Every structure is written in C-alpha cells, then in structure tokens.
Amino acid sequence: GAGVSQTPSNKVTEKGKYVELRCDPISGHTALYWYRQSLGQGPEFLIYFQGTGAADDSGLPNDRFFAVRPEGSVSTLKIQRTERGDSAVYLCASSLRAPVAGGTDTQYFGPGTRLTVL
Amino acid sequence: LAKTTQPISMDSYEGQEVNITCSHNNIATNDYITWYQQFPSQGPRFIIQGYKTKVTNEVASLFIPADRKSSTLSLPRVSLSDTAVYYCLVANSNYQLIWGAGTKLIIKP
Numbered sequence: 037g038a039g040v041s042q043t044p045s046n047k048v049t050e051k052g053k054y055v056e057l058r059c060d061p062i063s064g065h066t067a068l069y070w071y072r073q074s075l076g077q078g079p080e081f082l083i084y085f086q087g088t089g090a091a092d093d094s095g096l097p098n099d100r101f102f103a104v105r106p107e108g109s110v111s112t113l114k115i116q117r118t119e120r121g122d123s124a125v126y127l128c129a130s131s132l133r134a135p136v137a138g139g140t141d142t143q144y145f146g147p148g149t150r151l152t153v154l
Numbered sequence: 155l156a157k158t159t160q161p162i163s164m165d166s167y168e169g170q171e172v173n174i175t176c177s178h179n180n181i182a183t184n185d186y187i188t189w190y191q192q193f194p195s196q197g198p199r200f201i202i203q204g205y206k207t208k209v210t211n212e213v214a215s216l217f218i219p220a221d222r223k224s225s226t227l228s229l230p231r232v233s234l235s236d237t238a239v240y241y242c243l244v245a246n247s248n249y250q251l252i253w254g255a256g257t258k259l260i261i262k263p
Binding site (some may be wrong): 040071076077078079080081084092094127129134135136137138139140141142143144145146147148 | 184185186188195196197198199200203205241243244245248249250251253254255256
C-alpha cells in the first residue's frame with residue numbers, strides 16, 4: 037500500500053518568507069508526527085497529532101512554527117518569517133495508534149522535505 | 155529522563171556479523187527498546203523492537219540482558235546495502251521516542 041508522502045521534496049525560500057510543508061500519512065493511521073533533522077543528527081521531535089488535535093507540541097521551537105491536521109488525515113507544517121537556522125529536513129511519520137506506554141508504536145516515515153532558507 | 159548512548163560510527167566488511175551495542179541505564183520498567191535504520195535522503199525505517207531476552211526477525215536480532223541497561227542489535231552477514239545510520243530508541247514520559255545521533259555503520263567490500 038501507499039506509504040507516507042511529503043510535498044514538496046525540496047523547498048528553497050528566502051529569509052523572512054512563509055512556507056508550508058505537507059504530509060499525507062498512511063490511510064487509517066490516527067497518529068501523525070513531525071520531526072526536524074539537521075545534517076548528522078537524529079530526528080528532533082516537533083509535534084504529534086492524535087486525530088485532528090495536537091496532543092503534544094512541546095517540540096515546536098517557537099511561535100513561528102505551527103501545524104494543523106483539520107480532518108485527521110493530511111497535515112501541514114507552517115513556518116512563518118523563516119530564518120536560516122530553520123534549514124533542515126522536515127520529516128513526517130504516522131502510526132496506526134497513539135503512542136502508548138513503552139514506546140511500542142511503530143512509526144512509518146516519509147522521505148522528508150528538505151527546506152533551505154537563503 | 156531515559157536516553158541512549160551508542161557508538162558514533164562503526165566499520166565492517168561484507169559477509170561479517172555486525173553488533174551495535176546501545177546503553178540505556180535509566181530505562182523505565184515498561185519501556186521497550188526500538189531500533190530504526192536510516193539511509194541517506196530517506197526517512198528512518200523500523201528494524202526491530204524488544205523488551206527482554208532475544209528477539210529475531212528476518213533482518214536482525216536484538217539481545218537484551220536481564221538488567222535491560224543495554225541492548226545489542228545484531229546484523230548477520232552484512233552487505234554493502236546495510237551501510238546506514240542505526241538508531242537505538244526508548245520512549246520518554248510522554249511516550250515519544252527519544253532520538254540520538256545514531257551509529258553510522260559503513261560496510262566495506
């Protein structure tokens with residue numbers, strides 16, 4: 037079946053601009069995660085959705101970052117007034133159920149969107 | 155806060171067995187240990203997960219001693235295509251997986 041897809045695959049923008057990154061999770065997956073990954077580092081958790089609501093947004097670095105999942109499927113990560121430090125690969129993952137005790141929930145990742153802020 | 159420590163990098167040769175050890179001294183009683191693999195320009199991919207003793211699937215084995223303070227991912231007879239970054243993960247109190255920098259495994263011919 038179809039995996040997690042993300043668009044665009046690459047996005048180049050100028051400092052101060054607004055960008056939107058899209059994630060299409062696996063059909064039927066209730067949980068959706070956004071991560072940010074810098075070169076040579078592991079993924080950094082940003083936000084997690086359970087259905088339509090953000091269940092944990094503790095990883096969002098500041099109020100320039102915002103994400104929505106209005107119908108409980110597709111999600112959009114929005115970054116306002118982009119800065120050069122926002123340049124990274126933004127990964128989306130989905131899982132069948134919500135995270136549970138023990139961390140047993142398998143996450144399926146998309147290929148990521150490479151964001152470059154000039 | 156539970157976290158993991160693993161080697162930054164490892165080298166091996168085709169056909170060898172590779173063992174990557176991860177320490178997680180503060181693992182919680184109900185935490186599982188999960189390993190993901192990541193190739194360049196791709197998202198991470200689940201490899202294996204275990205709670206105690208030994209787990210084996212079609213690609214790897216996971217050995218967890220009784221004290222669960224460490225675990226070892228074993229890749230049998232590696233090939234060049236096993237060159238990747240391998241992450242050892244446990245969950246935090248919000249059940250979110252904690253990602254470190256991983257182990258960069260390079261397989262040589």
